[in-house]
Amino acid sequence: MKINTLGRHIREGLKNLARNGWMTFASISSVTITLLILGVFLLLALNVNHMAKTVENQVEIRVFLDITADQASASALEKKIEALPDVESVVYVPKDQGLIDLKEQMGENGQFLNGLEDENPLPDALTVKTKQPQSVSTVAEKIGSMELVDELDYGAETVNQLFTWTKMMRNVGFVFIIGLAFTAMFLIANTIKLTIVARRREIEIMKLVGATNWFIRWPFFVEGLVMGVMGAVIPVAILTTGYYYLYNNLHSSLYAQMFEILPTNPFVFQVGGILLGIGAFIGIWGSMISVRKFLRV
Amino acid sequence: MIEMYDVWKTYPNGTNALKGINVKINKGDFVFVVGPSGAGKSTFIKLMYREEKPTKGQIFLNSFNVSRIKERQIPAVRRSIGVIFQDFKLLPNLTVFENVAFAMEVIESNKKEIKPRVMEVLGLVKLKHKAKMLPSELSGGEQQRIALARAIVNNPGIIIADEPTGNLDPDTSWEIMKLFDEINLSGTTVVMATHNREIVNSMRRRVIAIEAGEIARDEQRGEYGYED
Structure with a gap:
C-alpha cells in the first residue's frame, strides 16, 4: 500500500464518521457505557483480589x-x-x-x-x-x-472458608469481565453493522471497479479504531478521577480495618490502559466482522 | 479476447441458466446480447465480470482464466474491464468528479494523474461543466454518461454493459449509444445486453441471441429478431 493510499483511507474513515454522525454517536456511546461498567467492575474485582491476597498472606x-x-x-x-x-x-x-x-x-x-x-x-x-x-x-x-x-x-476451618470465598470471588469476577467484554463487542458490532448496511451500495461499487478487499476494509478499520478509542477515553477519565478521590477518602478508614485498597498510581493507569486497549480492539473487531459479510461478491 | 468453452451455469435452486455456451468475442468487437427475459442474458454478462462462477466450462477474458481464478484475483479481472448497469450505480454522496476519480483511487493511481485524466473523460462524455454536481442533480442520461466515464477512465480493453439504456428515453438512449460507438471505434471491445430493438436493428452489429440458456443465433450485422 502506498503512503498516499493510507492517507486516503484515514481521511475516508474520518469523513465517514462525520457523515454517519448519529450512528457514530450511538457506537461511541455504547462503547462508553459498556466500558464504564466493565471498568468499575475491573477496579472492584482487582481490589477484591488484592484484599483476598493480603488476607491470605497473613495465614x-x-x-x-x-x-x-x-x-x-x-x-x-x-x-x-x-x-x-x-x-x-x-x-x-x-x-x-x-x-x-x-x-x-x-x-x-x-x-x-x-x-x-x-x-x-x-x-x-x-x-x-x-x-x-x-x-x-x-x-x-x-x-x-x-x-x-x-x-x-492454623485455624483450619477459617482458612478453608477463606480460600473458598476468595476463589469464588475470583471466578465470579472473571466470568463477569469476560461476559461484559463480549456484550460490548456485540453491541458495537451491531451498531457498526447498521452503518455498513447503509453503505452496502458503496462497497458493491468499490468491488465492481476492482477494489481489493483490503482497500475496502481500511477505512472501516480506521473508523472502528477511532470509535473504540473515543468510546474508551470517557470512561477512563471518569474512572481515573473517581478512583483518585475514592482512594484518598477511603484509604485511611479501610486500612484501619486491615483492608488495603490498591493505590491510584499505577493501578488506575494500568486499568485505563487495558480499557483503551479493549476499546480499540472491540471497535476494530466489530467493524471488521460487520464488513466481512459484504465483501463476498 | 473473450472466449467461453462449454459453459454451464446451474443456480443453487436448480435453475439451469446456461447450458453449454461456446462463444468467441474478438478484440474490438461490438456485440449485442439479446433474448427473452430469463433466458440467461444476465447470467452470461455476470460470468464475464466474475459476479457469478460457471458450474462447468472455461471462460477466458484478457489473460485471465475467469472460471479458475482465486477470490483475491477478482479485483485484477475487474480492473481490466469496465462495467455499466441499467441503474448507473453512482455513489450519491460523491460529486461527478469524485465518482469518476473513485475508480482511479481504487487502483491506487498517482494523485497527479487523477485530475487531468478525470477531466479528460468527462470531456469525452461532454459533462466537464457538471463536475462539481451531485448525481441527484443530473438527468438519467447524464448519470449514465458519468457511469460510462467511470468505466473507461482506467482504459479497460473491454466494456460490459447490462441494459444501459433500460431506464432512458429513446433520444437519450441514442446519445449513450453514440458514446459506446465512439469508445468501440477507439478499439475497446463492447458487450451489451439489451432489450432495445430499435437500436440493435439500426446499428447492425454482431448479435448473439440467448434462448433457454443456449445460443440460438450468432450473426455479424444481425437484427433484434423479437417482437418485444
Whole structure:
C-alpha cells in the first residue's frame, strides 16, 4: 500500500464518521457505557483480589513444641521444616518471646499475665509461612507427623472458608469481565453493522471497479479504531478521577480495618490502559466482522 | 479476447441458466446480447465480470482464466474491464468528479494523474461543466454518461454493459449509444445486453441471441429478431 493510499483511507474513515454522525454517536456511546461498567467492575474485582491476597498472606502455621524439647532439638526441627517444599520461612519463637507477644495481643488485659515470667506455661513455638497460602493444610499435616511437635494451629476451618470465598470471588469476577467484554463487542458490532448496511451500495461499487478487499476494509478499520478509542477515553477519565478521590477518602478508614485498597498510581493507569486497549480492539473487531459479510461478491 | 468453452451455469435452486455456451468475442468487437427475459442474458454478462462462477466450462477474458481464478484475483479481472448497469450505480454522496476519480483511487493511481485524466473523460462524455454536481442533480442520461466515464477512465480493453439504456428515453438512449460507438471505434471491445430493438436493428452489429440458456443465433450485422 502506498503512503498516499493510507492517507486516503484515514481521511475516508474520518469523513465517514462525520457523515454517519448519529450512528457514530450511538457506537461511541455504547462503547462508553459498556466500558464504564466493565471498568468499575475491573477496579472492584482487582481490589477484591488484592484484599483476598493480603488476607491470605497473613495465614501462618503455629507449631507448638513438646515441653521436653531443648534448644538444639528445636533448631533441628526448624531445619527439617525449612527443608519441606512449599515452606517460605520458619521463625523460632522461644517461650519468653511468646509470652511478650501474647501480652501485646491482649493489650490492657495483658497485665494479668504479669508474674508468669518465672514459671512460663507456654511452650516454645515455630511460626511457619508457606510459599502458597493454599498449601497451608498439606504443610501442616506433614509437620504434624514430626517428632517433638505437640500441637499445631492454623485455624483450619477459617482458612478453608477463606480460600473458598476468595476463589469464588475470583471466578465470579472473571466470568463477569469476560461476559461484559463480549456484550460490548456485540453491541458495537451491531451498531457498526447498521452503518455498513447503509453503505452496502458503496462497497458493491468499490468491488465492481476492482477494489481489493483490503482497500475496502481500511477505512472501516480506521473508523472502528477511532470509535473504540473515543468510546474508551470517557470512561477512563471518569474512572481515573473517581478512583483518585475514592482512594484518598477511603484509604485511611479501610486500612484501619486491615483492608488495603490498591493505590491510584499505577493501578488506575494500568486499568485505563487495558480499557483503551479493549476499546480499540472491540471497535476494530466489530467493524471488521460487520464488513466481512459484504465483501463476498 | 473473450472466449467461453462449454459453459454451464446451474443456480443453487436448480435453475439451469446456461447450458453449454461456446462463444468467441474478438478484440474490438461490438456485440449485442439479446433474448427473452430469463433466458440467461444476465447470467452470461455476470460470468464475464466474475459476479457469478460457471458450474462447468472455461471462460477466458484478457489473460485471465475467469472460471479458475482465486477470490483475491477478482479485483485484477475487474480492473481490466469496465462495467455499466441499467441503474448507473453512482455513489450519491460523491460529486461527478469524485465518482469518476473513485475508480482511479481504487487502483491506487498517482494523485497527479487523477485530475487531468478525470477531466479528460468527462470531456469525452461532454459533462466537464457538471463536475462539481451531485448525481441527484443530473438527468438519467447524464448519470449514465458519468457511469460510462467511470468505466473507461482506467482504459479497460473491454466494456460490459447490462441494459444501459433500460431506464432512458429513446433520444437519450441514442446519445449513450453514440458514446459506446465512439469508445468501440477507439478499439475497446463492447458487450451489451439489451432489450432495445430499435437500436440493435439500426446499428447492425454482431448479435448473439440467448434462448433457454443456449445460443440460438450468432450473426455479424444481425437484427433484434423479437417482437418485444
